[in-house]
Amino acid sequence: MSSNAAAPAESLKQFQIPFFRPTIGEAEINSVVETLRSGWLTTGPKTKRFEQEFAKSVGAEFAIAVNSCTAALHLALEAVGVGRDDEVIVPTLTFASTGEVVMHLGAKPVLVDVCADTLCIDPDQIERLITPKTKAIMPVHYGGHPADMDEIHAIARKHGIHVIEDAAHAIPTEYGGRRVGTISDLTCFSFYANKTMTTGEGGMVTTNDQELADRVRLMSLHGISKDAWKRFSAEGSWYYEILAPGYKYNMTDINAALGLNQLERSGEFHQRRSAIVQAYDAGLADVEEIKLPAVRPDVVHAWHLYVIQVDIERLSINRNDFIKALNGAGIGTSVHYLPLHMHPLYRDRFGYQPSDLPVAQSAFDRIISLPVYPTMTESEVDYVISTVRSIVEENRGR
Numbered sequence: 050m051s052s053n054a055a056a057p058a059e060s061l062k063q064f065q066i067p068f069f070r071p072t073i074g075e076a077e078i079n080s081v082v083e084t085l086r087s088g089w090l091t092t093g094p095k096t097k098r099f100e101q102e103f104a105k106s107v108g109a110e111f112a113i114a115v116n117s118c119t120a121a122l123h124l125a126l127e128a129v130g131v132g133r134d135d136e137v138i139v140p141t142l143t144f145a146s147t148g149e150v151v152m153h154l155g156a157k158p159v160l161v162d163v164c165a166d167t168l169c170i171d172p173d174q175i176e177r178l179i180t181p182k183t184k185a186i187m188p189v190h191y192g193g194h195p196a197d198m199d200e201i202h203a204i205a206r207k208h209g210i211h212v213i214e215d216a217a218h219a220i221p222t223e224y225g226g227r228r229v230g231t232i233s234d235l236t237c238f239s240f241y242a243n244k245t246m247t248t249g250e251g252g253m254v255t256t257n258d259q260e261l262a263d264r265v266r267l268m269s270l271h272g273i274s275k276d277a278w279k280r281f282s283a284e285g286s287w288y289y290e291i292l293a294p295g296y297k298y299n300m301t302d303i304n305a306a307l308g309l310n311q312l313e314r315s316g317e318f319h320q321r322r323s324a325i326v327q328a329y330d331a332g333l334a335d336v337e338e339i340k341l342p343a344v345r346p347d348v349v350h351a352w353h354l355y356v357i358q359v360d361i362e363r364l365s366i367n368r369n370d371f372i373k374a375l376n377g378a379g380i381g382t383s384v385h386y387l388p389l390h391m392h393p394l395y396r397d398r399f400g401y402q403p404s405d406l407p408v409a410q411s412a413f414d415r416i417i418s419l420p421v422y423p424t425m426t427e428s429e430v431d432y433v434i435s436t437v438r439s440i441v442e443e444n445r446g447r
Contacts, residue, residue, distance in 0.1 A: 066433065068381030069243040072318060072423045077310040084306040092270070092299040099305035100253070102312055103238075107221075107230030109255035111262035114305060115269050118217045118239030118252035119146035120298035123153055125235040125254055126185065128264040129211040131156050135184040140170035140196075141388040142409045143189045147215050148389050156184070157399070160390045162406040166343035167191065168356070168416075171408070172200035179204070185211040192385070193245070193351030194344065195224035198232050213237065217252075220245045221319055223349035230255040235265070240304070243422075245318055245353050246311035248304035268295040321423040322352040325430050329355055329419065332434035338363045338441050340415075354385055357437075358415040366444045368415055374440045375417070380433055383418045 104112035133155030148158040188196035217239035240251035272295030340358040390401035
């Protein structure tokens with residue numbers, strides 16, 4: 050793929066590259082239509098099958114399908130007993146839900162800075178923040194790169210606390226030869242529309258612990274006794290019992306029908322994402338004003354996100370202006386994320402200041418997520434590369 054030539058001005062009007070396009074084929078459409086015609090729309094046999102197939106794909110004993118990764122995180126924290134006045138260690142560079150679910154349980158999210166290379170939680174910053182109230186550590190596999198799980202588990206074992214992985218970006222991610230989904234007490238995945246595989250909206254909790262799996266399943270549907278969905282089938286009964294004050298977090302068979310086909314194609318999707326990443330890396334490697342995503346040894350990166358960092362000290366424009374230039378050229382982008390400690394909620398409730406977590410603060414001023422998804426064409430990838438190069442060349446030096 051070429052990477053040096055700037056696109057002619059007239060092509061700027063023709064290229065419209067969104068930040069993301071879902072990869073939905075006829076198999077997914079047919080599966081959803083078949084489910085609609087089956088008469089069973091909500092949680093049922095397809096959800097059960099999706100759970101089984103997903104557990105098999107990551108090597109976990111148990112998988113519980115829910116309606117979002119936010120729900121998955123909430124249920125996982127509740128299952129390990131997080132409650133009022135407890136504390137949970139959370140990286141600051143993450144989506145809102147990672148911290149919110151802690152607060153939903155009456156606990157406090159304790160925010161930690163990130164590593165400068167991977168932008169995952171920095172294990173060296175964790176231990177000093179652990180107190181007698183700390184109940185869990187919740188690492189985020191940022192962009193699809195795994196956090197340093199060996200270090201995190203060593204700290205957790207030392208202090209007798211749980212590890213719950215926020216793996217919203219991590220299908221398929223591997224760490225030390227193991228698929229994410231089997232490494233910690235519980236792992237939570239997302240199938241939101243822009244993830245590496247999708248059910249539209251949806252999530253999954255995986256674990257190898259029968260007791261934790263039972264608790265998550267119980268609380269995912271009103272605390273109703275086991276296999277409550279069967280009460281609407283010939284093998285079920287109208288009778289059920291409520292065992293705990295649960296939530297309404299179940300996945301529907303419509304979502305699961307989509308997920309089953311997406312799961313079958315997840316390897317294909319990852320290959321295409323990886324090919325796009327290789328093209329980006331090759332096309333931007335010599336641009337000194339752009340820092341490319343890091344990949345540590347012995348990991349498999351899922352490439353949910355391709356996050357560059359612009360060197361604002363060497364450019365005459367800032368990150369926001371860089372994004373405006375990309376958008377003006379017809380290229381969709383995003384920023385992942387405004388760190389939690391820089392949001393008003395965390396400033397006003399917990400007293401955080403932007404400078405408290407300096408690596409995340411500095412990264413936020415520089416990060417841009419470029420489009421990376423299976424339906425991107427080679428010409429679209431080339432155009433993104435040439436446009437990034439052109440913007441740098443036009444704004445080099447202060």
